[in-house]
Amino acid sequence: MNISEETLIQGCVQQDRRYQKLLYERYCEAMFTVAVRLCNSYEDAEDALQEAFVEIFRNIQQFRKESTLGAWIKKIVVRSAIRKTRKDTKYTEYEIIHDITDDLDTYITQETDMEYLEKCILSLPEKCRQIFVLSEIEGYAHEEIAQMLNISIGTSKSQLHYAKQLLKQKLQIILKN
Amino acid sequence: MKTNLYQKLPVYKPSDKVWQNIEKELDALQKVQSNVKYVYLWPLVAGFILVFFATLLFVNRQSEVAKNHQSLQITYSEEILDSVLVQKVQTDTVSDTEIENICEMQPVKCEDEYAKSLLKQIQDLSQAYLELDQSTAEQSIPDVTVQKQKAHLEKEKHKRIKKLKRYLNE
Numbered sequence: 001m002n003i004s005e006e007t008l009i010q011g012c013v014q015q016d017r018r019y020q021k022l023l024y025e026r027y028c029e030a031m032f033t034v035a036v037r038l039c040n041s042y043e044d045a046e047d048a049l050q051e052a053f054v055e056i057f058r059n060i061q062q063f064r065k066e067s068t069l070g071a072w073i074k075k076i077v078v079r080s081a082i083r084k085t086r087k088d089t090k091y092t093e094y095e096i097i098h099d100i101t102d103d104l105d106t107y108i109t110q111e112t113d114m115e116y117l118e119k120c121i122l123s124l125p126e127k128c129r130q131i132f133v134l135s136e137i138e139g140y141a142h143e144e145i146a147q148m149l150n151i152s153i154g155t156s157k158s159q160l161h162y163a164k165q166l167l168k169q170k171l172q173i174i175l176k177n
Numbered sequence: 178m179k180t181n182l183y184q185k186l187p188v189y190k191p192s193d194k195v196w197q198n199i200e201k202e203l204d205a206l207q208k209v210q211s212n213v214k215y216v217y218l219w220p221l222v223a224g225f226i227l228v229f230f231a232t233l234l235f236v237n238r239q240s241e242v243a244k245n246h247q248s249l250q251i252t253y254s255e256e257i258l259d260s261v262l263v264q265k266v267q268t269d270t271v272s273d274t275e276i277e278n279i280c281e282m283q284p285v286k287c288e289d290e291y292a293k294s295l296l297k298q299i300q301d302l303s304q305a306y307l308e309l310d311q312s313t314a315e316q317s318i319p320d321v322t323v324q325k326q327k328a329h330l331e332k333e334k335h336k337r338i339k340k341l342k343r344y345l346n347e
Contacts, residue, residue: 015203015207017200020199020203024196028191028195029190032189032190032191036189046191046192049195050199053199054199108182114185114186115187117186121186137182138183
């Protein structure tokens with residue numbers, strides 16, 4: 001069904017269940033995918049998605065169109081997923097070695113098995129995985145990530161660097177084989 | 178990173194129970210919202226109406242009390258005035274004989290038109306007082322209105338006597 005975003009929003013503001021379902025169906029897969037990568041658990045990701053959408057429907061009248069609806073929804077889902085995984089463990093600061101390139105393109109080629117890459121990403125330690133997902137897959141800037149995760153920009157950068165190093169090691173094994 | 182991982186990586190699909198749970202939560206929320214309307218809104222409205230009428234009643238009662246207080250004050254002042262008036266008239270009452278004595282001193286003046294008119298008025302007022310006094314003589318409890326009328330007659334008579342005295346002494 002080709003319904004405009006504006007109509008969808010208005011229908012949700014009116015608490016019309018048909019429009020709420022349409023909105024959910026339009027965004028659920030993309031949002032669930034982010035949640036899975038952040039939580040590394042289908043169960044937690046489903047819980048996060050559920051909580052996020054309830055929050056979205058309760059607060060949709062507050063959507064000010066400062067960003068796209070998708071971006072607004074994604075931020076709520078990301079926060080919900082992070083809440084699910086938030087533990088008291090501290091982020092470790094890793095030293096960024098500048099002579100080592102952060103570019104993963106050498107390792108990720110057309111032939112790379114994306115399912116395997118996904119497994120590699122999901123096997124990363126939680127904190128650096130979240131930063132990798134938010135930065136390299138979802139496209140958030142370090143400032144936004146720092147704000148969402150309540151960490152410093154430096155920590156965000158060093159954790160991303162660490163994530164990339166770990167990924168390279170994992171991908172190198174495949175290339176060698 | 179040049180590679181667009183977002184488009185290449187696999188996409189996951191949530192199970193149907195997620196939407197079912199969302200629906201359940203939304204239903205519960207709507208129920209709470211409508212309960213808030215009926216459980217809390219109506220008592221609020223009823224409370225407001227009660228407060229409104231209580232205030233209205235209080236204001237009415239206050240103005241009633243104020244009115245009563247005012248009317249009580251007026252009656253009280255009238256009573257005081259009347260009693261003062263009666264007392265004053267009683268002490269200042271001049272007998273007819275006294276008037277005759279005055280006129281004996283100034284017989285010429287008492288014969289002129291002005292003095293004669295005043296004497297006539299004094300006699301009329303005395304007569305009216307006597308008639309009123311006789312008509313109410315049998316009443317065991319004196320009527321307040323009659324008392325007032327009598328006091329008024331005495332007062333008027335006294336005024337004229339004073340005028341006459343002043344005129345004769347000129």
